[in-house]
Amino acid sequence: MASVELTNIRKVYGGGVEAVKGINIAIDDGALCVLVGPSGCGKSTLLRMIAGLETITEGVLKIENSVVNDLGPAERDIAMVFQNYALYPHMKVYDNMAYGLRNRGMPKGEIDKRVREAAQTLELGHLLERRPRELSGGQRQRVAMGRAIVRNPKVFLFDEPLSNLDAKLRGQMRVEIKNLQRQLGVTSVYVTHDQLEAMTLADILVVMNGGVVEQIGAPLDIYEKPASTFVASFIGAPPMNLVHVTANSAGLLLKDGTHIGAEGLAIPAEGAQIGFRPEDLEVVAGSQQHIGGLLLDLTVRGVEPVGAESYVYGDIGGDKVVVRVAGRSVVEPGDHLRVIVPKEKLHLFDAKGKRI
Numbered sequence: 001m002a003s004v005e006l007t008n009i010r011k012v013y014g015g016g017v018e019a020v021k022g023i024n025i026a027i028d029d030g031a032l033c034v035l036v037g038p039s040g041c042g043k044s045t046l047l048r049m050i051a052g053l054e055t056i057t058e059g060v061l062k063i064e065n066s067v068v069n070d071l072g073p074a075e076r077d078i079a080m081v082f083q084n085y086a087l088y089p090h091m092k093v094y095d096n097m098a099y100g101l102r103n104r105g106m107p108k109g110e111i112d113k114r115v116r117e118a119a120q121t122l123e124l125g126h127l128l129e130r131r132p133r134e135l136s137g138g139q140r141q142r143v144a145m146g147r148a149i150v151r152n153p154k155v156f157l158f159d160e161p162l163s164n165l166d167a168k169l170r171g172q173m174r175v176e177i178k179n180l181q182r183q184l185g186v187t188s189v190y191v192t193h194d195q196l197e198a199m200t201l202a203d204i205l206v207v208m209n210g211g212v213v214e215q216i217g218a219p220l221d222i223y224e225k226p227a228s229t230f231v232a233s234f235i236g237a238p239p240m241n242l243v244h245v246t247a248n249s250a251g252l253l254l255k256d257g258t259h260i261g262a263e264g265l266a267i268p269a270e271g272a273q274i275g276f277r278p279e280d281l282e283v284v285a286g287s288q289q290h291i292g293g294l295l296l297d298l299t300v301r302g303v304e305p306v307g308a309e310s311y312v313y314g315d316i317g318g319d320k321v322v323v324r325v326a327g328r329s330v331v332e333p334g335d336h337l338r339v340i341v342p343k344e345k346l347h348l349f350d351a352k353g354k355r356i
């Protein structure tokens with residue numbers, strides 16, 4: 001087990017593309033760190049640099065307090081689990097798991113012990129004689145993890161390991177990976193573009209965008225206090241609503257010129273965006289009096305019942321919003337609603353999208 005520390009890590013590819021622009025992350029021994037962000041934000045590049053599969057242009061990478069920048073992949077004591085499993089189709093499960101250890105010349109008895117132990121942990125004991133094509137997607141994924149576990153590495157690296165699985169299985173495997181990682185206590189770095197996977201797995205969540213870290217922290221802290229509009233819209237589904245506001249002498253204006261009550265909001269001269277989560281809006285009944293919140297008019301554009309709740313889509317002052325309501329929704333497209341956002345549920349971002 002080992003801590004992983006990245007200091008000012010940069011990657012400039014041959015063609016001059018700066019894929020990673022100076023990143024700092026400290027991962028405690030045994031923690032699961034998830035790198036999340038849209039396609040092209042540099043997360044795979046960062047993972048590959050940790051693995052030693054890609055050179056580090058600048059910065060320092062430490063594993064267990066030793067600089068490993070110049071060590072090859074095999075010398076870093078890291079095991080990687082990929083999206084496509086990369087299992088050998090002609091080999092039995094047992095041999096797939098044993099392969100890497102045999103290559104290192106490990107004694108047969110020790111290999112057998114490790115493979116059987118890992119198989120037990122992963123509930124693969126009864127499948128050791130099968131070939132990959134005789135397994136389900138989830139079982140194959142477990143074999144891929146087994147192959148990583150038997151190496152007893154200092155660090156696990158996961159590169160979108162669940163993206164080939166269907167949604168239901170992905171949910172189950174997410175729980176399995178989380179439990180397994182806890183049980184083994186191996187420091188892990190996990191790359192995904194799926195915010196839900198990121199939220200549910202991470203001890204420490206790193207939200208990346210355009211080669212930089214937008215925010216780093218515990219998942220729920222990030223959810224509750226996103227550092228930017230980018231993070232606010234990336235983390236959470238449906239995402240946080242963002243409504244543009246400007247101030248003039250008469251008060252606050254929305255994008256389409258609608259006036260709203262000031263409610264003590266200090267809006268900078270350049271304007272701002274107010275943010276609120278879909279679950280933080282309350283629909284106000286006719287004459288009901290409300291204090292301590294921002295009162296807004298919402299025009300309903302569509303309703304999506306998803307079972308336990310419904311998503312009401314609409315717009316507020318020219319910006320698109322979504323509201324989560326419990327159970328069935330009684331509203332219909334074209335309806336006008338008065339909604340209130342309690343003051344403590346409001347987020348404020350400046351014109352550049354930074355949290356105020």
Ligand code: ADP
Nearest residue numbers: 013015017019038039040041042043044045046
């Ligand atoms: P992500 O994993 O978040 O989708 P990547 O790390 O794959 O992002 O890519 C980050 C950026 O680096 C992208 O602009 C991508 O086009 C570029 N890139 C990735 N690999 C290479 C490469 N081998 N050569 C040049 N540019 C690359």
